[in-house]
Amino acid sequence: MQSVLAPNADNFDIGMSWVVFAVFLLLIVITVFDVILQWRSLQPIGRRVQEWSTANPILAALLLCALGALLAHFFGNDIRFATGPNQ
Amino acid sequence: MTPAQIRRDYISVGVLSLTLVVLLVGAFLAFQKTHVLPPATCTLDLQGLPIADADKGLPNHLFVVLGFVAIIAGHVFGRFRNTRWYRLIYAQGPRAFDAHNRALFTLAMAIVFLGVSCALFYEALGVLRVPQGTILQPITYYVRCAIHYDMHPNPAVPSETQFPLLTVLLVVSFCFLFGHWLWYPRSGQEEP
Numbered sequence: 001m002q003s004v005l006a007p008n009a010d011n012f013d014i015g016m017s018w019v020v021f022a023v024f025l026l027l028i029v030i031t032v033f034d035v036i037l038q039w040r041s042l043q044p045i046g047r048r049v050q051e052w053s054t055a056n057p058i059l060a061a062l063l064l065c066a067l068g069a070l071l072a073h074f075f076g077n078d079i080r081f082a083t084g085p086n087q
Numbered sequence: 088m089t090p091a092q093i094r095r096d097y098i099s100v101g102v103l104s105l106t107l108v109v110l111l112v113g114a115f116l117a118f119q120k121t122h123v124l125p126p127a128t129c130t131l132d133l134q135g136l137p138i139a140d141a142d143k144g145l146p147n148h149l150f151v152v153l154g155f156v157a158i159i160a161g162h163v164f165g166r167f168r169n170t171r172w173y174r175l176i177y178a179q180g181p182r183a184f185d186a187h188n189r190a191l192f193t194l195a196m197a198i199v200f201l202g203v204s205c206a207l208f209y210e211a212l213g214v215l216r217v218p219q220g221t222i223l224q225p226i227t228y229y230v231r232c233a234i235h236y237d238m239h240p241n242p243a244v245p246s247e248t249q250f251p252l253l254t255v256l257l258v259v260s261f262c263f264l265f266g267h268w269l270w271y272p273r274s275g276q277e278e279p
Binding site: 012013015016017019020021022024026027028030031032034035038039041044045046047048049050052063066067070073074 | 199207260
């Protein structure tokens with residue numbers, strides 16, 4: 001693990017930049033797509049997801065389980081910032 | 088009905104566009120702020136002393152309540168979106184669009200699943216609690232840390248607080264979109 005040590009220990013800026021970039025890029029692209037669909041009066045993304053989940057109930061259930069686990073992980077756990085190596 | 092007679096749903100376009108603007112501005116500000124973070128982000132203050140426990144853990148749970156309200160708002164918004172006017176113009180639907188529609192959407196879902204898988208794998212590495220200072224920290228640390236600096240913008244004086252407007256706007260936007268995309272109502276206003 002030593003090889004991935006950031007030059008500035010304890011600084012989250014690299015990881016945080018990646019998270020910001022990935023999350024916002026995904027949401028912005030999908031939202032732009034949804035605006036275009038609405039502008040052209042085509043089926044919205046929500047309706048397409050609904051049809052897809054109706055056609056693929058097992059995959060939809062798995063996706064819901066994953067989302068639920070993520071939400072519980074982000075909001076429900078009590079992990080704390082470590083303040084030193086291996087804490 | 089001709090294209091000239093079609094009433095475009097400007098309100099829905101406006102709501103989605105407003106959400107998009109919030110996302111774009113939020114992304115710009117968040118990206119900008121990550122590059123001015125002090126060393127020892129969210130673990131030590133500028134004097135090298137550990138930050139108080141109250142500032143290291145979960146953010147205010149009111150954010151969760153706010154998120155739930157936004158999810159419900161996203162669901163309700165789906166009831167007011169007018170779609171499928173195009174069927175009045177194209178009785179069979181634009182053939183070129185239909186031919187590629189399913190394949191494109193399937194590809195998009197595959198990309199979403201792949202992205203979620205990568206995020207979960209990264210998060211799994213993060214919660215292994217690798218040595219502090221690596222880039223492999225849990226995503227939840229980054230999120231909490233960002234909220235911390237939104238509420239305590241001055242690292243030199245951690246007791247100084249401000250209203251976390253950016254956090255509130257982004258929580259509302261994210262949850263609104265998730266509620267709208269993943270909990271779309273079956274009874275949306277659509278032409279038969």
